[in-house]
Amino acid sequence: MPIQTNAADIVTVSVMGQVANPALSGLPAEPYRLTADGTPFLWPTFGGIVYNVTVGDSAFGWSGDCIHPSVSIAHPDANKNRGLNVFACVGNEAMITSGAAKGARGVVTGKSGRFSDQVIIHFDQETRRRIAVDDQILVKSEGVGLALPDMPDVAFKSLSPALFDLLPKRVEDGVLKIGICAIVPPHFVGAGAGLTSEGGSLHIQSSDRAELAKHGLDTLRLGDLVAIQDADSRYNHGYLRGAMSIGIVGQTDGPRAGYGPGMTVVMTAPAGQLGCFDAPGTNIADLLEISA
Template sequence: MTVTNASDLVAVSVAGKVANPAFSGLPAEPYRLAADGTPFLWPTFGGIVYNVSVGDSAFGWSGDCIHPSVSIAHPDANKNRGLNIFACVGNRATVVSGAAKGATGTVTGKSGRFSDQVIIHFDRATREKLAVDDTIMVAAEGVGLTLPDHPGIALKSLDPRLFDSLPKENVGGVLKMGVAATVPPHMVGAGAGLTSEGGSLHIQSTDREELARHGLDRLRLGDVVAVADTDSRYNHGYLRGALSIGIVGQTDGPRAGYGPGLTIVMTAPEGRLGAFDAPQTNIADILGLSA
C-alpha cells in the first residue's frame, strides 16, 4: 500500500447551488462555432443532466462539453473559487435543501475558467427530485494530500480514499498508475497555461483519425488517463518527460481545442510518475457509482 498523509488532512465543508446553464448576453446570437466554422446550438455545461452519467461514453452526444449528472457553483465569485479549489474527486456530496434533501452523491470532476463548476454524480432518481438553485454541500478533503515516499509527485483534487482505490504499482521507486489510455502532448487543448488548482484540461478531438490512433475515441466519462509530457504542478504546460494523471469529467464538443475535459489529479516531472495499461479503469466502477 502506498503511504499517504491522509490522517493529517483537514476535511472542510464547501457548498454551491445547482447551476443553471447560461449564455452570455453578448454576442447577441447564442450560436457557437464548430472547428469547421459551422454554427451550432447545443446544450452546454451546467444544470441537471438527466441522461448522461459517469461511465457513459465521452463522445457522440449532441452537446458541447456536457457535465454528467449535476453541476454546482456558488453565486459569490470568491466563495465559488473556494468551492472549485477545495472540492476533490471522490468527495461525498449531500443535498441540503429542496425535495432531494438528504440524498448523497460523489464529486467526479471540475470545470474551470468560463464555468467554474464542480461536477457531482447522483443517481437518476435523485436527479429527478433536484431543482436549479438547490444547495449541495461537499465534505471537501484531499487538498494537501502528499506521498511521503514519493515527494516529487504532486496530488491535485483527489480524495485520499479514491487514491487508495486506484490501480497502482511501485517499480524501482517509481509510482505507476493504471490508466485506460494515454494522451500525447500534441493533443492537449483548452486549459493549457492555466492554473492546475481546480478547473479542467481538455483533449483536442478535431482530428478524429489521430484520436482513434491513440485509442482515445473509446474514452468514457470517469476513465483514468495519463497525459504525456505535461507538468501540472502549478499551471498546465508542456515539459518533456513529465506525466500527469487525469479523470475524464466532461464530454466531447465540436469546438476546436475542446474535447473531453480532464480533472488532473496527479503530476510529476520526469521519472517520478509512470503509467501502465489498465483497460476500463473508471471511477464509476471503482467507487460503485450507480446510474
C-alpha cells in the first residue's frame, strides 16, 4: 500500500540562480589550503561547471576538494540565494533560461556550502559543454512542507515528493524504513554539524581511511542514499542518541580535516520513527534516470 503524503497541498514555486564561478578567498594572499596532516594543496574546489564528474561516479579518488558534480548555481543577492537554497529540493526540475544551452532541462541533485551557498544541478555532458558561467537557471521548486500525515515525527528536508515516491521504502511497526547503501556512524559526522538543516551539506569526515573502509564508506558514489546514525536534523544538524537522518551523497571527498563526501539530508526523526534497511546500489542516478 502506498505511503500517503500531503503532496497535493504543497506549493510549487520558481526560484532562480546563475552558474557560479569557483571562488577563492582574497586573503590570505596564498590560495593554498591545508590537508589533515598540514600539507598545503591547491586543487579545484566546489562551484562552476564540472565536465567530467557526474552523479553515479565514485565520491572518492578525485584531485579536488568537495567537488560538485555537473553544475553549481547561486544567486548574487544573499537573501535571494537563501531562498534558492532553502526551496530547491533534490529531484526538482531545472531549466536553463539564457545562453547557448537555453531550454535544456536538468534535475537538482544536492545542496552545498557551509551557509547554504549553492544548489547542485545535473545536466548531461553535451549540455554542460554549451553552458557558461553566469547563465541563468530556473528551478521548479517543490518539496518544502512535505509531510506524512500518519507519521508526523518524520521531518522532510530538501526532498521532492516525486523522488520520495521512487525511494525504496517500507513501514514496519509504524517505523518508516528507507533502503540505503551504508550507515554513517556519528563519529564520522564533520563539517555542517551545528548548522541549519534546511540547506547546505553535512560531511562524512574521511581523513581516517582505515576506519572509513571498516564501515564500508570508502566505496560510496555520488547520489548514494545513506543513513546517518544518531543524527537529529529537524532544525540544526546535531547528535541525539536514537535519532536518524537519511542523506544523499552530493559532493566528492576532500583532503581537509573535518571534511569528506558531502551529504544533503532529506529526512530525519528524533527517536526511532525513521529506520533503514540494506539496499545496495540505491542511487538517485538510477531512480531519476539521470544520463551522463
